[in-house]
Amino acid sequence: MLAQEKGKVITAGGLLESAELGRVMMHEHLYCDIYDWAAQRLITEEQPITPERRELLMTAAVPPLKECNQHGCHALVDATPAPWRAWPTFYQEISRAANMHIILCTGFYREVELSSYWAKTPATQIWPFVREATVEQLAEFCEREIMEGLCGTAVRAGAIKLGSSQSVMTAAEEKAFRAGARAQKATGVHITTHCTRLGAETSQLELFDREGVDLSRVVIGHTAWHLTDANCRKVCLGWMKRGANFLPTNLGISEDGGKAWQPLVDAIHAVFDAGLGSCLVLGLDWAFTSESGPFAPCGFVPPPPFLHLFTHTLPAFRAMGLTSSEEEIMMQVNPQRILPVQ
Ligand SMILES: [Zn+2]
Incomplete structure (x- = not known):
């Protein structure tokens, strides 16, 4: 990485000082097109966005994103890896329209279990490039997307997304993680992961540690459950002592005011x-x-898109005892430390 880029954040719109980020949503997906349900095929390359998709995102995503500004939020990490992102320049368009900085990810998604989601055949469980390429080729791909840009454009990735499905990685996932680790060391951006299973936090962090990644450059994602589980929380605290960061997600608030999240708020206090x-x-x-079906707003976190975090989640968490200082540290102080190139 160029020396003059150290301390700056790589966004779709260019380099930024971290203070300009304000509060940051650390794991969202503005556009995640994995499977063409009509043609029954895995998406294997990025294409210019269709007019219908542009219209959907301009009307359904831009207004709530703009409103996030009123809550001090000026940035999000789009955790979608290649090749399921929108066309790179579209993020610049959305970013200007919504007044929202977007940190794009390079990297590779997990190997999805057969017969879950879209994966009906082994060939669709993971992007075929990940199975076919060597660690060196995968690392080169990530480094090019961070240093030069995505799909031949000058729009650069500012983070690396990696994922594993179970507590033990598959061979393809392990290759992707080793490549991501190398790209992290070569570029200085942070790594953000998909880690839904208890125990996967340890296999992921052990691999990064073996590869010589500074664990403070890693964010282990989807870990609300890990922090809530008393035994796993002990394990996570051990990793935090070594610098690793943890990211609870999917914090949708239901009709009952989200009471089911009280154990997570208590875990955050702990x-x-x-x-x-x-x-x-x-x-x-x-x-x-x-x-889970043709491209549409997700069904797994309630509306409004993205803004829900500020209109529902954080107020509910505050009612359950989250302090304003804890909120500020998680939403602003920590992201502004993690996101700049180091
Ligand atoms: Zn995600």
Whole structure:
């Protein structure tokens, strides 16, 4: 990475000082098109966005994103990896329209279990390029997207997304993680992961550690459950002591005011009480996606898109005892430390 880029954040719109980010949603998906349900095929390359999709995102995503500004939020990490992102220049368009900085990810998604979501055959469980390429080729791909740009454009990725499905990685996932680790060391951007299973936090962090990645450059994602589970929380606290960051997501608030999240709010207090609040960030995982059917707003986090975090989640968490200082550290202080190139 160029020396003059150290300390700056790489966004779709260019390099930025971290203070300009304000509060940051650390894991969202503005556009995640994985599977063409009509043609029954996995999406294998990025294409210019269709007029219908542009219209959908301009009307359904831009207004709520703009309103996030009123809550001090001026940036989001789009955690969608290649090749399921929108055409790179479209993020610049959305970013200007919504007055929202977008940090794009390079990297590779997990190997999805057969017969879950879209994966009906082994060939559709993971982007075929990940199975076919060597670690070197995968690392080169990530480094090019960070240093030069995506799909031949000058729009650059500012983070690396990696994912594994179970507590033990598949061979393809392990290759992707090793490549991502190399790209992290070569570029200095942070790594954000998909880690829904208890135990996967340890296999992911052990691999990064073996590869020589500074664990403070890693955010382990989808970890509300890990932090809430008393035994797993102990394991996570051990990793936090070594610098690793944890990111609870999917924090949708239902009709009952989200009472089911009280254990997570208590877990967040426990992490702060242990002196490790500097290792927590938050995201919703709100998505416009074709994960479960034709491309549409997601069904797994309630509306309004993205803004839900500020209109529903954080007020509910505050009512359950989250303090304003804990909120500020997770939403602003920690992201502004993690996102700049180091
Ligand atoms: Zn996600």
